Amino acid sequence: MHDAPRMTSVETRLNSIISEFADLDGREKLELLLDFANRLPPLSATYLERKAIEDRRVHECQTPVFLWPEVTAGRARLVAEVAPEAPTVKGFVALLAEAIEDQPAAEAEALPDDLLERMGLAEVLGILRTRGLRSIVGHVKRGITRQFNAQP
């Protein structure tokens, strides 16, 4: 018997999230995504100040989405603000934030691009929305890489 390749902690978290979504119907998947959206904490005073002076808006999103993919001592974190009129985007961003919170940056850099397909959300959201959300995954990964490379 072969040993299964060891899963990283981000993968473990994501697999547990994916299995939560797996057996739900379309409506229930969106309800679960709303639960994630409701857990996204509001920006702290520090980030509210930074929001005013930094260009953190994700321009390819129609609705206001502000992201701070960060790396501290090799650990990843995603701070975000998403307009309440876009609860799907907010839920997905919150889910990404929970998955990478305090995990090794190298693992966060390897977030899979096909997450929405694996959660069964792609067919609920349609091609264009799925593409839009996937670009957020890319945005987070690139941000983590930039931060990681800038570490002393």
Added chain:
Amino acid sequence: MAEYVHPEVLVTTEWVAEHAADPKVRIVESNEDRALYIQGHIPGAVEIDWQVDLQDQVRRDYIDRAGFEKLCRTYGISNDTTVVFYGDKNNWWACYAFWVFKLYGHPDCRIMNGGRKRWDLDGRAWSTDRVHPQQTSYVAPEQDVSVRALRDEVLKHQKAGRALVDVRSPEEYSGQRLHMPDYPNEGALRGGHIPGAVNVPWVLSVNDDGTFKSVKELEKLYTKESRLKRRSPTVAHCRIGERSSLTWFVLKYLLGFSNVRNYDGSWMEWGNCVGVPVVKGTEPSGGSEPHGVADAARASVSPAPVHA
């Protein structure tokens, strides 16, 4: 006060609240963000999604006639049902769904003026109940092509010098904006607009509360400043045909244009076509002021929609 030409297609939130349980009326929500309906919808309203329900999932086209009939039957819509559409984003998607229903000749379609925003501002209640409409029978005619313009028709229309209205943002119209740095281009290989098209961004048609502007303001915008004519054949387009279905609604029903079609292929088709005419710049003919540094800077921070 001057009235819209077809005021009967607009209903108020009050009318909807009064008719939500009327068996002859079906309230339909259509959104940019599907989770909004789950968060709360008008009591009794069903959700019809523009991507998943109204579009074919394989070909780039709408569902076929049989698909439309099945959709209506599932959502409790009969041929004589009054269907009232509303949604987020100033009723973009509500107008889009309205347009698809007109494409299949549904007689009585209306828009709830102001959409979700106005319902909220009026302090009306949202419901999270699951709605289970009774199956109906529905028979749809073939597509009513008088509301739809296809690519070759638009080309002919353009060559004949007929009226075109491009409802995208000024940056998309002039060709400054095509894709974001670092990102693969989501839509078109070429930027700019169809020669002769006037630029009237869709957003100018609506008030802050999501309702449509008055007939006087709309006339100023479309017939005076942009010199569009009620009796001239007119084609509206945007990037994927959704913002322009709102403009199509405004021109046809609020201003009474007698021959207006929506080019649903829009820029995601035109900007990828080989050999079709394209011009850049701020003028319909393509003549333009030079693109200054300030313009380029503005374009790089402007939140113009990319996936719409």
